[in-house]
Every structure is written in C-alpha cells, then in structure tokens.
Amino acid sequence: MSDGFCVIGLERNGQHFRSLRPLPRRGYAWRSFPYRRADKVAFEFLAAVAIPPHTEDRGTANDRKVGFVSESELVGSLRQAEVAPSVKGMFGCDVHVSRRGGEAIYVLPAEATRSICGCDIASIRFTFHFYPKIRATVVLKSGERLESLPLVDADWTEFINVLAEQMDDPVRIRSRLDGLFKSLVYPQIQSSPFRFVRIGLCRPDREGLCWFMLDSLFPLPKKSWLE
C-alpha cells in the first residue's frame, strides 16, 4: 500500500457493470487524481497489463470528465457489479486469517479470480487503536465478520483525519474519535438506506499474500452528521 490513490471505476457490461482499475503511467497509485468519487470519466484504454488477481487493471490515457452520478446511483451501479453475499464468494477462493497476532484476512494471489468485490453489510466498527492507521471490522449480512480491514477509502480517511486535526489533545485522539463515532457516526451509518462496502485486495506483500482492505464504505461521511 504505497502513498497515492488507488482508483477503481465501473464500466457498463450489458445489463450490469464491471470494475476497471485505471492505472497511472507508472506504478499502481495515482499521486494526484483530478476527479472525485462518482464522477463519470472517459479513458482511452491501452494494452492490458493485468496480473492476477488484479485482473481489473488497465493502462489508460487521455482521461476527461464527462459527468457525474449521485451517491445512491453509484451504490445502485456498484450493486450491479461484482458482489457476493458471503466471504467465500468474494474472490472465488479460500480465505486465510493472519498468523501474526491480529485477525486480518488474506488470500493467495494465484487462487483469487478478482481483486474487488461489493457486499451489503449489517454493521461496521472502526478501530482507532493504531491511529493514524485506521482499521475496520465489518459484519456481513451473512453473519460473517471481516476483521482488521485497513481503511483506504479516501473520503472516510479524510473525514477522520480532519476530525483528528481539530482535537487539541494528541494523547486522547483515539479515545475521542472512538467516542465521536459511537455517538454521532455509527447511528448515521446504521440508519442509512444503504450500508454497502467494496472490499479490495492489496498487491502481494513480501510474503506473496494479498490482504483484504476496506476500499469503499457507503454511506459516504457527511459533515452534517457532526452538527
């Protein structure tokens, strides 16, 4: 997980959508990306560069914005892309739990058939224990739990970092974030008409393991929740 934005988009595929990951000229992450979530962006696709399980990777050029969609439209489209009701169906392979002490989840790159999947969730809890690293636990509608997911959703990360910057006591940031989320944020998520996540796989690490990440969480955070 290097610094930068990992961008993923949707392309219409008949009645449904499929995910595509436009890549910058070098590397996998965009140092700066001039568009926002839910923008409609046109790209020219270059030769395929995908290495499993990141089969959605595409070289791109000549990007330009052509419009945007609302958050609910976006979630509607994501629900018509890669989705699974349970852990087993997410990446078409067995999942494994970390042996390092935590309960983070990984797959073996050779076994996974894709690197992104959406899922409706019952609930979510963030862990600010290791802030500025943020972890999340999600409970799927199937009753399964995904533990210790690194939060890489840019909107949510920014929302949390802005909150943290406003806190004057650095020692208590973690407990204050915890408290704020319990009293103001989780109720908003729970009352949202959609609770949907996109789980991504990070690039293989030094041991060749692809760890689960929380790529996107809907609803997106709103400043108004804090008022």
Add this chain to the structure above:
Amino acid sequence: MNSSDQELVRIRRIVEQCVQTALPSGEMLPDEDRDWIEGGALDSMAHVEVLLGIESAFGLPGLFGRCGGAPPVTTRAAVDIVLQALAAGAKGDAERGTSVELNNHVSLRAGGFSGWGAALGSECVPIARVEEEFHLPEGTLAKRAGIDSVRRASREENEIFLAKMAAERALQMASVSAERPDWIIATSETFLGFPSFSASLHTALLASGACRLLDVGGACVGLLNCFAVTKALFSDPGVECILVVSADVHSHRLAGEGVPGEFAGLFGDGASAFILQRSTPSASFDAYSIGASIGSCCGTFSSALRISAGANASVVVDFDGAALARAAADRMEGTICDLERICGLTRDSVSAFVLHQPNPRLVETMRRRANIPIEKIPLVSKTCGNLGSSTCGVALCMAMDAHALKPRSARGPILLAAVSPGMLWGGTVLN
C-alpha cells in the same frame, strides 16, 4: 543477571517473536533501534498485526492505543511500553474478548485436578456399518476421514446416563462424595430442553442442595469454556470443589433427514468429568491445575458450519467440509503458537496435546503442520468418532492417566486447543 534484567530479556524475546512472525522465512530480525517500517522489515499491514500480536502475547489488549503519540515502530520502543505497562500493573481491558494470564504472574490459584473419568456409548459400531446406514459410498468415512469405528449410546443411554457414569468415576478417583462439589459446571452440544443438563445431572448424582449449577455453551470448545469459568470461580475463597462435566449423544440428535450422512457419520457419543479441588490433602500426587486460558471467535468462517432447528424437531446442517477443515487446522495451530508464546513454552516441553478431533485425518494434518509427535496426542476420534465437547474431555482423561500421577519433575504441561462452529476457538494450558 537480576530479576529486572531477566524480565527485560523475557519481554524483548516475546516482542521479537511477534516481529518474527511477520518476516519472510529466514530473514533476520531488525536491530532493536531500527525502524520496522522505514527499514523495510514490516509494511503498514504487518505493523498493525505485529502490534496486536504483542498486545495479545502480554495480555494487554488496547495497550498501544492508550499510549500518547504514534504506535511504536522499533523493538526498543515496543519493549519500553510493555515494560512500563507491566511495571504499572496495567491490566488488559478485555477489549478483544481474550483473557490471558502471564507466565510468572499467577494471581489466582486454581484448583487442582484430583479426579477424572470418561464414559463412552456402549455400542462400538464399525465405520463400514455407519457408511451403509447413511448410504455413503464405501470408504467415505473410513478412508477420507480415517475413522475405524464410532461409539454410540444404546437406546437406554443418554447424556445424563453417560455424564453420571463419568462423574462417578471422577468422584471415586478423587475420593470425594457427590455431595461435596460447590459447583457443577456442565456442557453439552446435544442436550436440549429443561430441566437443563446441569440440573438433570445434579438430580441424577444426588448432589448437595447447596451445590450451584451452571450450563456452559461453546459446543466443541465447551469444556475449555468450563475450565475458564472454573478458574475464575476459584477466586472465591468459599469455593473448594468443582465438578466439570461434558456429555454428548450425537447419534440420537443427528439421525434425521436434514443431516448429511457424511456429517452425521463422523460423530460418536461420550462423556467426561473432572473434579478440581483447591486443596487436596489426601492426594498422593502433584495435581495439574488450570494455567493460561485464551479464546475468542473468528467470525470470518461462521458460514462454514451452520446447524439449526428445523420443522418437527429435526436438525438442519449446512456445512462446507473443506473450508471448515482448513479454517479449523489454521486456528488450532494458531492457538498452539499463541499459548507457547504467552506461556514461554516450547512444544518439546509439553507432555500431551489435547486437541479437538473432528476426524483423524484432520488431526494428522494438524499434527504434521505443528510438528507434534503422534504419541503426544491422545487419539479419540479414530475409534470413537467426534464426541463434540467430550472429545477434548475423553482425550484429557487419557492424558491425565498417562501423566498426572508422575512427579512434577518428570512431566510437562498439557496443552488443550479446540474450535467449534462460529468459529469459536479456545486454548488452555494445564500446569
């Protein structure tokens, strides 16, 4: 080396073990002042996992979250934080649902095992007959699961019958009357209804009117849960004697049509019982007692096995055998590693590994992966089938028979590890 130096060495060793788990095989540990991340030893993902591992190893969940500033990124910084926390008598806040007793930091004296006993269903059914009964292709259970036979309760036998038999053996061995226990703690994954299992057993044993009762869940982890409760109850100075019992009669419960034969055929019927006493003046041996205890739930695999009540008192089973076996083997191995780290044990020093045994093939897989000699695992499932919560109980009785009467210097600890639907897991060390 004085005691504080020794403590520092111990803490550093455990921290380094945690870091080592995240390094590729054969890679050297970073120097104690070298930044784990900038030095390239750990990435962001591994960093958090290692910190969680350190917190877990010292029984200090939430430790690094309570420190000011960023989480530690060097071995020295992590050791300093742990050292300060232990010196200040910091206690884990049980945030992650785990309970860990630190080696050399025993605060409660648990009771010792002064009696134990097992009981099996009286019918020994060859596995070929089980395959026939469930219309399974020949060898499905014999070859794929490695089972030779299962023990089944007769029509007259049930959970209470088997539990009573096991309890009477344990009481007799401990030279304790049924009126003596202050508590009966009971677990069963097959007993349904009221009066509850413990209440029915209390009646059957004619236990004391002052004896308190507790039914504990957890299915195959049930016995380990009972031991965790037992240990806690001994913190009450008024508690002198506790009877722990497990009993499972699967053959009556899983006989319906909603249960796949390749699942139901794996199970047998049995019971186990243990008497723990705070003081055992009459005992001629140095009793094992309950040491470290860990456990939690790994909900990622909760869909691998689901059992629910169907119509007309039937049982509906939905299971993914391959996923369940893999997750179980991973978790059991992880539990053994965690207990080793927490207790400062080595695998070689353990006298017996009492493992839950879904089937003998899985036990063999776990044994090979964990590099445990076969003679250190009391094997139950090969001749009895999976006995549910009583698998560990019957295996523990075998381990106790083999080691408990030896002098302390001639034996090592007994390590228990089990998993159950959910995926609940637990591990206990008997010292």
